[in-house]
Amino acid sequence: MTIIRFAEEARLSGAVAHAGLLHLAGQVADDASLDAEGQTADILTQIDALLAAAGTDKSRLLSVTIVLADIGDAAAMNRAWDRWLDPANKPARMTIQAALVDPAWRVEITGIAAIPPPVSAPPDAGMNDLA
Amino acid sequence: MTIIRFAEEARLSGAVAHAGLLHLAGQVADDASLDAEGQTADILTQIDALLAAAGTDKSRLLSVTIVLADIGDAAAMNRAWDRWLDPANKPARMTIQAALVDPAWRVEITGIAAIPPPVSAPPDAGMNDLA
Amino acid sequence: MTIIRFAEEARLSGAVAHAGLLHLAGQVADDASLDAEGQTADILTQIDALLAAAGTDKSRLLSVTIVLADIGDAAAMNRAWDRWLDPANKPARMTIQAALVDPAWRVEITGIAAIPPPVSAPPDAGMNDLA
Numbered sequence: 001m002t003i004i005r006f007a008e009e010a011r012l013s014g015a016v017a018h019a020g021l022l023h024l025a026g027q028v029a030d031d032a033s034l035d036a037e038g039q040t041a042d043i044l045t046q047i048d049a050l051l052a053a054a055g056t057d058k059s060r061l062l063s064v065t066i067v068l069a070d071i072g073d074a075a076a077m078n079r080a081w082d083r084w085l086d087p088a089n090k091p092a093r094m095t096i097q098a099a100l101v102d103p104a105w106r107v108e109i110t111g112i113a114a115i116p117p118p119v120s121a122p123p124d125a126g127m128n129d130l131a
Numbered sequence: 132m133t134i135i136r137f138a139e140e141a142r143l144s145g146a147v148a149h150a151g152l153l154h155l156a157g158q159v160a161d162d163a164s165l166d167a168e169g170q171t172a173d174i175l176t177q178i179d180a181l182l183a184a185a186g187t188d189k190s191r192l193l194s195v196t197i198v199l200a201d202i203g204d205a206a207a208m209n210r211a212w213d214r215w216l217d218p219a220n221k222p223a224r225m226t227i228q229a230a231l232v233d234p235a236w237r238v239e240i241t242g243i244a245a246i247p248p249p250v251s252a253p254p255d256a257g258m259n260d261l262a
Numbered sequence: 263m264t265i266i267r268f269a270e271e272a273r274l275s276g277a278v279a280h281a282g283l284l285h286l287a288g289q290v291a292d293d294a295s296l297d298a299e300g301q302t303a304d305i306l307t308q309i310d311a312l313l314a315a316a317g318t319d320k321s322r323l324l325s326v327t328i329v330l331a332d333i334g335d336a337a338a339m340n341r342a343w344d345r346w347l348d349p350a351n352k353p354a355r356m357t358i359q360a361a362l363v364d365p366a367w368r369v370e371i372t373g374i375a376a377i378p379p380p381v382s383a384p385p386d387a388g389m390n391d392l393a
Binding site: 020021060062063064065071074078081082085089090091092093094095096097098112114116117 | 132134136139140142143144145146147149150152154155156157196198229230231232239241
Binding site for chain 3: 151152191193194195196202205209212213216220221222223224225226227228229243245247248
């Protein structure tokens with residue numbers, strides 16, 4: 001099946017679509033001067049954009065892994081998460097603490113989302129009704 | 132394709148099924164007073180229940196990530212793992228050390244399992260034989 | 263759907279194929295005396311072999327997670343990564359620091375790859391042209 005890559009950088013793609021799944025790279029804040037809550041909000045906005053580019057949205061997120069440089073930031077991260085979350089469509093989630101490549105990064109988030117199939121032309125039943 | 136969520140909590144679903152895959156959230160022990168071996172056994176029992184709720188079982192686990200708050204607990208975790216593992220159907224696995232949200236949690240486990248397709252009614256060949 | 267396991271060890275499979283996806287276990291260096299760059303190159307060679315065993319290759323890697331025992335080894339890891347990477351087919355990637363089960367391991371890498379469907383016999387259009 002076709003593989004489609006989004007937001008390519010030198011060493012990785014920001015997201016890769018294949019067979020109805022979108023695999024996200026670890027997303028970090030564009031503005032690393034923000035605190036953990038701000039970085040989380042920044043990242044979730046970027047995830048929304050990647051999901052949209054692939055024809056899907058946060059209601060179809062299947063699983064998310066959140067990595068905090070300091071697990072003490074869990075409450076701050078959750079404030080941004082709670083504002084963003086679609087409460088009718090909650091993904092599976094895991095949160096752990098790990099040092100990240102850039103020490104200014106407080107949060108990194110990855111995940112897998114479903115991509116809905118393209119909308120087909122509607123079946124031509126009405127025409128048959130006229131036959 | 133349809134997305135089905137299991138064991139929903141305020142911020143996440145305990146597992147999410149889509150297109151023949153079950154994506155588990157990070158599972159932690161219900162009884163966080165247990166040691167690492169006990170917490171692992173507790174978690175694996177919960178995973179069995181989530182797999183059963185989604186119509187699958189541990190023989191169809193594809194990959195597992197085990198996070199230990201202290202990597203020194205690897206031997207203790209493995210004692211519970213070895214008792215639980217279906218040796219004919221071993222998943223891919225990765226084990227790392229990371230601090231977890233609640234310091235009482237010694238172990239967190241996530242993974243992806245295959246869900247078998249629903250059993251269809253058998254083809255009606257016998258009826259044709261009578262025609 | 264069928265589940266096929268590769269490189270089975272006592273507690274896990276080195277990779278598990280199902281429904282067009284190959285789920286890798288965390289891969290570590292066969293020669294743990296190497297530095298982070300050497301261990302990364304060693305691991306990537308092993309990943310190539312697992313992908314080949316499953317009928318795929320690095321051009322179909324969808325996502326990769328790299329765990330470094332010391333995040334200060336990121337530059338060394340990236341030197342091996344850059345030599346190995348197929349620049350036309352970059353996977354999604356996340357890199358974090360976490361202690362690993364064996365303290366000699368500097369790097370552990372896991373990921374998910376697409377497996378192309380088996381090549382079918384070509385459609386027999388030429389024969390119809392003769393009819």
